[in-house]
Amino acid sequence: MTDDQQVITEEQRQQAKLIWDHHRMHHELRPCDAAIGLGSHDPGVPVFCAELYHAGLFPTLVFSGGPNPTAPERFPRGEAVHFREHALELGVPDDAILVEPRARNTGQNIAFSRDALAAHGIRPSTVLLVSMPYMERRSFATARKIWPEVEVLCASTPLEFDAYLKTIGNEKLVVDQLVGDLQRVIEYPKFGFAVEQDVPEDVYAAYASLLAAGFDSRLLTS
Missing domain, CATH: 3.40.50.620 (HUPs)
Structure with missing residues (x-):
């Protein structure tokens, strides 16, 4: 098994699920133009x-x-x-x-x-x-x-986090992407690319922990 295919720990899975839940907007869908x-x-x-x-x-x-x-x-x-x-x-x-x-x-x-x-x-x-x-x-x-x-x-497709992990088949890649997208949510408003979004403390703590653990392949490069 390569590093890119490593299985995440239970603690990392829980941290990633916190970020996953934050990324979902949970909008009630209705007809749009x-x-x-x-x-x-x-x-x-x-x-x-x-x-x-x-x-x-x-x-x-x-x-x-x-x-x-x-x-x-x-x-x-x-x-x-x-x-x-x-x-x-x-x-x-x-x-x-x-x-x-x-x-x-x-x-x-x-x-x-x-x-x-x-x-x-x-x-x-x-x-x-x-x-x-x-x-x-x-x-x-x-x-x-x-x-x-x-x-x-x-x-988005109504999948729970564990089901999505199985669908993609590469746990580290999914967590890297979750971390990378949250970095963009945090950083993009500074560049005028997006509006500010509140990041709860527990979500930010999970993000920092996963970053420290090396889930960083999808981070902004500059």
């Missing part, structure tokens, strides 16, 4: 987008994302293109989907999707962001900064 499926390495995003579309939560869906920097081999033609194809296979009609294939970060996901919707005459007042589970809070904070005039709801 449009949805954005945020690009990532997680194929669960288009699956859940399709489920929410069929449940009648939105009429128009934008998939946003270029090549994935973490796993470029997974979606060689770009995240948005592959996500669209998966959604079509799951019965979402082609005329309900817009593709935004240029975004390389969450800020661009939001800004470019807003532009794609506007280009089709859609100026929503409510937007549903569909992301990986641990990306909800960061995407919310980013959208509130970049697109403050819309009401933002967040959603």
